[in-house]
Amino acid sequence: MQIKDLDFYYGDFQALKNINMDIEENIVTAFIGPSGCGKSTFIKTLNRMQDLVPGTKVDGTITLDSDDIYSKDYDVNILRKRVGMVFQHPNPFPKSIYDNIAYGPRTHGIKDSHELDHIVEESLRGAAIWDEVKDKLQRKATDISGGQQQRICIARAIANNPEVLLMDEPTSALDPISTNKIEDLIQELKQKYTVVIVTHNMQQAARISDKTAFFLTGEVIEFDDTEKIFSNPNDQRTNDYISGRFG
Numbered sequence: 419m420q421i422k423d424l425d426f427y428y429g430d431f432q433a434l435k436n437i438n439m440d441i442e443e444n445i446v447t448a449f450i451g452p453s454g455c456g457k458s459t460f461i462k463t464l465n466r467m468q469d470l471v472p473g474t475k476v477d478g479t480i481t482l483d484s485d486d487i488y489s490k491d492y493d494v495n496i497l498r499k500r501v502g503m504v505f506q507h508p509n510p511f512p513k514s515i516y517d518n519i520a521y522g523p524r525t526h527g528i529k530d531s532h533e534l535d536h537i538v539e540e541s542l543r544g545a546a547i548w549d550e551v552k553d554k555l556q557r558k559a560t561d562i563s564g565g566q567q568q569r570i571c572i573a574r575a576i577a578n579n580p581e582v583l584l585m586d587e588p589t590s591a592l593d594p595i596s597t598n599k600i601e602d603l604i605q606e607l608k609q610k611y612t613v614v615i616v617t618h619n620m621q622q623a624a625r626i627s628d629k630t631a632f633f634l635t636g637e638v639i640e641f642d643d644t645e646k647i648f649s650n651p652n653d654q655r656t657n658d659y660i661s662g663r664f665g
């Protein structure tokens with residue numbers, strides 16, 4: 419994805435200022451920065467989640483391959499299929515595990531039960547939860563642990579066969595063991611998908627991402643290889659943040 423001269427407003431308040439960034443394929447890109455700096459706002463512009471918030475305005479361009487995702491004739495349903503999202507709090511539908519995963523493919527017209535069975539199994543395998551739920555696919559997805567629910571949400575996203583997976587603090591509501599599982603999973607997911615993650619946890623960004631962007635008051639201060647950001651950043655403000663001097 420290529421982001422050019424992006425500004426974003428909630429009413430009169432400018433939450434993102436002149437963001438320029440290329441998000442590379444098949445790597446993990448992390449967004450870090452203190453609370454309120456615009457990380458969530460930015461990740462949500464990548465699949466137009468902000469369309470749902472009244473009074474918002476976007477200037478600049480975001481392209482996926484060469485498609486301008488904010489162009490008037492670009493179908494937002496196609497965009498959300500290509501760019502899936504996982505949120506901070508696991509939010510499975512109050513339906514069976516099976517129906518959670520089959521929901522997207524059914525919406526996109528797949529009716530054949532064998533094909534749906536195959537997609538459900540492959541998606542659950544891809545989210546590293548098949549073995550835990552294969553005997554209880556009809557159980558309500560809200561009746562399993564939080565870590566399992568989050569992996570169901572990841573499976574639900576990958577059932578649409580997306581190109582990009584956006585994750586907004588996907589482990590902040592989880593215990594350390596579930597967090598480890600999701601971090602391991604993200605490393606596997608990047609082989610097939612482009613992964614973008616917002617995290618408050620700098621160790622997590624350092625562990626799992628290839629590139630890191632540091633945000634401050636709506637601007638990208640520095641965007642570089644994760645190793646460079648955490649060992650020898652160019653900007654003093656990045657250095658102050660990663661060494662815990664603020665935020």
Ligand SMILES: Nc1ncnc2c1ncn2[C@@H]1O[C@H](COP(=O)(O)OP(=O)(O)OP(=O)(O)O)[C@@H](O)[C@H]1O
Binds near residue numbers: 428452453471
């Ligand atoms: N719906 C909204 N209406 C008005 N202002 C908003 C809205 N959502 C966010 N903001 C403001 O936009 C700025 C960026 O918020 P955002 O949630 O993107 O930051 P963040 O870096 O993700 O923060 P956190 O780490 O606390 O989640 C903040 O000043 C916030 O108060």
